[in-house]
Amino acid sequence: MGNAIPHVRSAVGKIRGGVHVQHHKNTADQEIVRLPAPDKVVIPMQMNIGAPCAPIVNVGDTVSIGQVIGDTTAFVSTPVHASISGTVTAVGDITLANGVSSRAVTIESDGEMRLFEGLEPPKADTREELIAAVRASGLVGLGGAGFPSHVKLGFKPGTVDTLIVNAAECEPYITVDNRECIENSWDVLSGIQILKEILQIPRVVIAIEKNKPKAITILSSIASQIEKTKGEISVMQLRSVYPQGAEKVMIYSATGRRVPAGKLPSDVGCLVMNVASVAFIARYIKSGKPLVSRSLTVDGSAICTPQNVRVPIGMIIGDIIEHCGGFKVTPHKIITGGPMMGLAVISTDIPVMKQNNAILAFSKEDGLKKETDCINCGRCASACPMNLQASVIARLAKTGDAQALIRAGANVCMECGSCAFSCPAGRPLVQNMRLAKSIIREAAKSNG
Amino acid sequence: MVDNKLLTASASPHVRTRDTTRIIMLDVLIALTPSLIASVILFGLRSLAVTAVSIASCVLFEYLSRKAMRRANTIGDLSAAVTGMILAFNLPSTIPFWMVVFGAAIAIIVVKQMFGGIGQNFVNPALLARIVLMVSFPKAMLASWATPFAWRSDTPDAVTSATPLAILKTGEGTLPALLNMCFAKAGCLGEVCAAALLLGGVYLMIRRVISPIIPFCYIGTVGMCMLLYGFAQKENAFLFTAYELLSGGLMLGAFFMATDYATSPISSRGKVIFAVGCGLLTCLIRLFGNMNEGVSFSILLMNILVPHIERLTVPRPFGVEKEKKPRKDKKEVQPS
Numbered sequence: 092m093g094n095a096i097p098h099v100r101s102a103v104g105k106i107r108g109g110v111h112v113q114h115h116k117n118t119a120d121q122e123i124v125r126l127p128a129p130d131k132v133v134i135p136m137q138m139n140i141g142a143p144c145a146p147i148v149n150v151g152d153t154v155s156i157g158q159v160i161g162d163t164t165a166f167v168s169t170p171v172h173a174s175i176s177g178t179v180t181a182v183g184d185i186t187l188a189n190g191v192s193s194r195a196v197t198i199e200s201d202g203e204m205r206l207f208e209g210l211e212p213p214k215a216d217t218r219e220e221l222i223a224a225v226r227a228s229g230l231v232g233l234g235g236a237g238f239p240s241h242v243k244l245g246f247k248p249g250t251v252d253t254l255i256v257n258a259a260e261c262e263p264y265i266t267v268d269n270r271e272c273i274e275n276s277w278d279v280l281s282g283i284q285i286l287k288e289i290l291q292i293p294r295v296v297i298a299i300e301k302n303k304p305k306a307i308t309i310l311s312s313i314a315s316q317i318e319k320t321k322g323e324i325s326v327m328q329l330r331s332v333y334p335q336g337a338e339k340v341m342i343y344s345a346t347g348r349r350v351p352a353g354k355l356p357s358d359v360g361c362l363v364m365n366v367a368s369v370a371f372i373a374r375y376i377k378s379g380k381p382l383v384s385r386s387l388t389v390d391g392s393a394i395c396t397p398q399n400v401r402v403p404i405g406m407i408i409g410d411i412i413e414h415c416g417g418f419k420v421t422p423h424k425i426i427t428g429g430p431m432m433g434l435a436v437i438s439t440d441i442p443v444m445k446q447n448n449a450i451l452a453f454s455k456e457d458g459l460k461k462e463t464d465c466i467n468c469g470r471c472a473s474a475c476p477m478n479l480q481a482s483v484i485a486r487l488a489k490t491g492d493a494q495a496l497i498r499a500g501a502n503v504c505m506e507c508g509s510c511a512f513s514c515p516a517g518r519p520l521v522q523n524m525r526l527a528k529s530i531i532r533e534a535a536k537s538n539g
Numbered sequence: 540m541v542d543n544k545l546l547t548a549s550a551s552p553h554v555r556t557r558d559t560t561r562i563i564m565l566d567v568l569i570a571l572t573p574s575l576i577a578s579v580i581l582f583g584l585r586s587l588a589v590t591a592v593s594i595a596s597c598v599l600f601e602y603l604s605r606k607a608m609r610r611a612n613t614i615g616d617l618s619a620a621v622t623g624m625i626l627a628f629n630l631p632s633t634i635p636f637w638m639v640v641f642g643a644a645i646a647i648i649v650v651k652q653m654f655g656g657i658g659q660n661f662v663n664p665a666l667l668a669r670i671v672l673m674v675s676f677p678k679a680m681l682a683s684w685a686t687p688f689a690w691r692s693d694t695p696d697a698v699t700s701a702t703p704l705a706i707l708k709t710g711e712g713t714l715p716a717l718l719n720m721c722f723a724k725a726g727c728l729g730e731v732c733a734a735a736l737l738l739g740g741v742y743l744m745i746r747r748v749i750s751p752i753i754p755f756c757y758i759g760t761v762g763m764c765m766l767l768y769g770f771a772q773k774e775n776a777f778l779f780t781a782y783e784l785l786s787g788g789l790m791l792g793a794f795f796m797a798t799d800y801a802t803s804p805i806s807s808r809g810k811v812i813f814a815v816g817c818g819l820l821t822c823l824i825r826l827f828g829n830m831n832e833g834v835s836f837s838i839l840l841m842n843i844l845v846p847h848i849e850r851l852t853v854p855r856p857f858g859v860e861k862e863k864k865p866r867k868d869k870k871e872v873q874p875s
């Protein structure tokens with residue numbers, strides 16, 4: 092079967108700009124290791140874009156894995172589940188990596204890792220049932236943004252013709268999606284089957300960057316083995332360029348369609364789901380076990396033994412780093428998420444959230460770049476996949492002119508950081524973009 | 540565990556390109572070096588001395604003016620050294636040193652630092668300094684070119700008033716052979732060896748310090764216009780065009796001065812408009828103006844237009860539709 096590698100499609104659209112970041116995919120061949128149960132977890136009630144949950148357990152309660160401990164009636168939100176079994180020892184406020192304060196439930200382990208008895212496979216035969224099940228599973232986009240997945244699935248029937256399974260993983264260092272493709276390839280495919288069938292999406296594209304040949308080979312060979320959907324599910328190779336995995340970029344690469352500013356992927360007939368989220372849906376439908384753990388890449392110049400680990404949601408990142416041999420040099424910066432879009436944290440005492448896909452720690456040498464004056468070189472503009480002129484918007488933001496900022500397209504910015512990455516003067520362009528957007532928001536508020 | 544106080548909280552992205560302003564400027568200096576060497580071969584150590592004086596005084600003025608304005612010292616970014624080198628390239632090798640220092644003062648203090656330093660100036664510092672010098676000291680600037688290789692002959696001080704452009708224009712005197720035009724002609728010390736300038740320009744393009752748009756469109760426009768003019772007016776249009784392209788500061792201007800970041804547009808469309816504008820103006824001045832050389836003035840004029848070009852060529856963001864203005868306006872006229 093030497094030449095039996097099935098057909099892999101190549102990209103349809105070629106996005107402008109983007110940057111070539113060093114990949115550092117050091118852990119690409121490291122199997123995901125399940126860490127032993129921690130003594131305690133701190134589970135934030137706000138782990139998604141949208142409304143936070145309210146804790147529904149009290150100090151002293153005994154909980155077990157998969158039991159709902161926080162919920163809300165808001166649609167754009169997902170319930171939160173206990174990730175270890177044990178006793179609730181605190182319900183209070185903590186500060187998350189992004190500086191936002193959130194309620195959180197602390198659970199001290201009883202060491203048993205007992206599953207909640209009420210867990211059973213959900214009924215998911217219709218669109219409504221599937222959406223309800225996915226909401227109940229607590230799933231948010233596992234690729235980083237943390238958008239509740241069931242909201243995405245609630246598009247108007249018949250409007251979406253392409254499901255794009257995002258396995259681009261364009262951020263440096265992170266390799267858990269790559270591992271997911273390799274280790275749980277059948278889950279990925281059955282997740283696709285479920286979504287495809289119930290949501291009636293005629294075409295599925297699994298989009299992977301070229302630098303993951305193993306994942307490409309495995310998934311395309313499995314896809315071609317499934318007789319029923321032959322020709323309808325295909326693997327697509329994309330250029331390894333950052334930010335290939337950003338939703339709008341991905342849609343353009345995979346289909347050549349441009350999502351209009353301010354619109355959603357479903358407006359151009361696309362649904363984009365992270366590959367780990369798709370595999371999770373398959374497992375959830377089979378077992379009924381909600382989102383209580385996730386895989387992470389732990390890497391960076393300050394980490395002793397970089398590896399991929401599977402940890403309960405809410406595990407303290409300091410504990411995870413301990414398990415990876417601790418620090419080999421004094422860390423100067425610790426990031427949750429990738430180096431391009433992740434958040435720098437000022438304490439190792441914070442919990443892992445559903446959407447975190449990496450913990451990276453760097454020593455001093457990988458430190459900051461000195462900020463100097465803008466030389467108007469235009470590299471930020473050439474790097475921007477959204478065709479924005481970051482230097483111009485930065486200047487406009489200083490004037491506070493909301494109308495000019497809207498005209499310059501500041502709202503289209505996805506904060507991918509390509510501009511700031513390319514800037515020889517080390518300008519804080521992403522911060523300026525956020526400032527620009529907040530000026531626009533404020534102006535809209537005071538007008539309306 | 541880790542001392543949390545040592546952790547830095549900064550905004551993403553947490554990785555940055557290795558390129559810095561200094562590296563970019565160093566690349567420009569490297570790209571200019573072949574031309575400097577060519578100039579030393581043609582005009583002797585005097586060119587080296589002029590360049591050294593120019594760079595030294597630019598760096599000194601940068602240091603002093605930043606100090607006087609109580610702002611961070613910026614000589615480390617090498618941009619002053621680049622200005623110094625380009626200024627020197629725009630001067631005849633015979634120029635008195637004090638004029639060089641005067642030019643450097645104009646470039647750095649007046650044009651660059653008084654407008655806020657790097658990236659803020661609206662015209663090219665070296666260019667404006669050259670023009671000020673040209674207007675103030677026409678004789679030293681425009682009428683005493685050293686003859687190439689004279690410094691090695693019996694008449695080391697031989698000067699000529701005829702650059703190839705002057706000969707092209709007036710028809711008096713004999714043009715150097717085309718080969719000499721590529722490698723050795725009379726003129727400002729940096730513009731005399733087209734081949735060396737081209738080499739430097741290609742280096743900058745390979746290093747992605749400059750985009751090819753400006754030099755190509757600029758030189759292309761001049762080439763096209765001269766060809767058209769040549770067909771109408773000259774016996775041998777191609778030869779005429781070749782001379783025009785190789786004459787004066789066109790190569791220097793197109794590769795090293797029109798591409799100056801602060802004074803050229805950042806959008807590709809803007810760059811095209813800017814460069815074609817430079818090309819047209821250069822031709823107009825050379826063919827119909829009463830000056831021989833048009834590169835400096837045309838770049839200067841286009842520099843002034845850059846903010847307008849920028850405003851007109853802001854690219855459309857991804858996913859934003861073209862606005863359909865006219866019709867809507869008509870319909871929405873409201874009775875008052």
Ligand code: SF4
Pocket residue numbers: 464465466467468469470471472481482510513514515516517518520
């Ligand atoms: S990349 Fe940096 S220096 Fe260059 S124009 Fe943009 S902000 Fe200015």
Ligand code: SF4
Pocket residue numbers: 474475476477478479481503504505506507508509510511520521524
């Ligand atoms: S302006 Fe926004 S979208 Fe464009 S490169 Fe910068 S962060 Fe990315």
